[in-house]
Amino acid sequence: MDGAGVAEAVLERDDPVEVMDWILxxxxxxxxxxxxxxxxxxxxxxxNAMVRGNAMLGFGHLARRFGRLDAHRVKRLVDTGLHDGSDxxxxxxxxxxxxxxxFLAWEFDLPADExxxxxxxx
Numbered sequence: 001m002d003g004a005g006v007a008e009a010v011l012e013r014d015d016p017v018e019v020m021d022w023i024l025x026x027x028x029x030x031x032x033x034x035x036x037x038x039x040x041x042x043x044x045x046x047x048n049a050m051v052r053g054n055a056m057l058g059f060g061h062l063a064r065r066f067g068r069l070d071a072h073r074v075k076r077l078v079d080t081g082l083h084d085g086s087d088x089x090x091x092x093x094x095x096x097x098x099x100x101x102x103f104l105a106w107e108f109d110l111p112a113d114e115x116x117x118x119x120x121x122x
Contacts, residue, residue, distance in 0.1 A: 060099030
């Protein structure tokens with residue numbers, strides 16, 4: 001089965017344990033940036049916080065590997081992740097925001113109590 005077939009099968013099964021591991025592997029090693037980005041976009045809205053958080057990390061992996069992402073879709077999702085109700089999602093969105101800043105020069109308004117400058121001074 002090719003990458004698209006595997007992605008479709010994993011997403012169809014929608015087993016959170018399988019999906020949260022698979023998305024990190026796919027974003028970190030898969031050869032199809034567009035497909036991996038689309039999967040991360042879809043999973044960034046998942047009902048399971050671990051899946052959402054790992055999708056955020058996937059955006060960082062893709063930025064590092066490919067040097068480009070769809071800013072219109074991805075930046076909004078990472079911004080949303082920075083304010084998610086889950087600590088895990090917020091932490092992973094923060095990591096993704098740092099990678100997106102480093103590799104794509106994107107800027108994010110990090111919550112004041114979580115910004116690197118604030119943490120360094122507390």
